[in-house]
Amino acid sequence: MTEIERGSGNVYSDIGVPSPDEMLVKAQLAAEIGSILKARQLTQIQAAEIxxxxxxxxxxxxxxxxxxxxxxxxxxxxxxxxRDVQIVVKPAPRSRKEGRVEVVIV
Structure with a gap:
């Protein structure tokens, strides 16, 4: 039988990549950039110029x-x-010792 392990929600952390939180944020930002470029049907050359x-x-x-x-x-x-990009800094809930960085795409 195959053993299944529940992921943490951050694949970079799960596979042991250095700076997993930073990599997850970058992946989310890159995905949004890619989505916009695809929706506008831009070539990579056109995108590079913009x-x-x-x-x-x-x-x-x-x-x-x-x-x-x-x-x-x-x-x-x-x-x-x-795109408007807003950075919000707020207190973490008391249930966590550290804050976290997350990307919210609206």
Missing amino acids: LGMPQPKVSEMLRGKFRGISETRMIDCLARLG
Whole structure:
């Protein structure tokens, strides 16, 4: 019988990737950027021009290779694509010792 293990909700943490929370945030931001580009039917060359980054970097980001791209840079990409990005800082509930970073796409 195959044993099934429940994931934590963060695949990067589950597979032991360094900085899993950061990677999850980047993955969510990259997915939203990719979704916008697809909806607008932009080529990677057109996207690179709008985003102000080289086409190979756009390609890497859309394929999940975003270690060399900061969250700030991805947020800038979303703004260039006409999205408002809001960062909200609030107290964590008392039930948790540490705060968390999450991406909410509306």
